[in-house]
Amino acid sequence: MNTIEIExxxxxxxxKALQAFVEPLELLHKKHVVDVYLDTPDASFYQKGLYLRVRNDKKFEIKFNRACLEDPTLPRQDFCEEHGFVLPLQVSDLQRLNDLLVSLSLIPIQTADLETLKTVNNLVGLYTVDKERASYQCGNFTLSVDEVAGLGSFLEIELMANSTEGIESIKQEMHCALAGLKVKPSTVGYDSLQMKKNNFQQYLRGRFVLEADKTACEG
Known part of the structure; x- marks a missing residue:
């Protein structure tokens, strides 16, 4: 069964207001997270909204919204499929990984080896997101406070689910849980913000771009 991340x-x-808000919450963990995003040299996956990354050299992850992949005109959704594989890749995960690769029009591999996967699919480490994360229990949700190197302070509220049933109600509960905080919705991921900082023209070719940047360029 696929895991759906509603976020x-x-x-x-x-x-300071955020620090006061999280103080009474249960701290789940603190960790340093380094995500290296894999893509083709011309960032073709980034342009489609398909994200492959290596997290802390311990996990290989693939994230996407399949509806967005199939319909380039569909706006960004607040949920995605998330698939994770322990590194080094395990033989026991090979069939699941290959089924996923084929469904995404990528080349499957015969041996459980990440370097082989990168080679046959022409993947390179294109950009990196480095963050310090503190996660808290906030009712039914996980609240993560991120200090992202070069980007600033962000807040994520998420729920891992088996389907998107009731998603609008869940999103409304999330909004209510954060009532009173001084925050600004961010409609793109850290990966897009990092790309914007490193290569603005490449960023503009991405599947998900801030509306203000689109408007400025069109103007």
Missing amino acids: LRYEVLDV
């Missing part, structure tokens, strides 16, 4: 992300406008 809302915000830029933090008042860090």
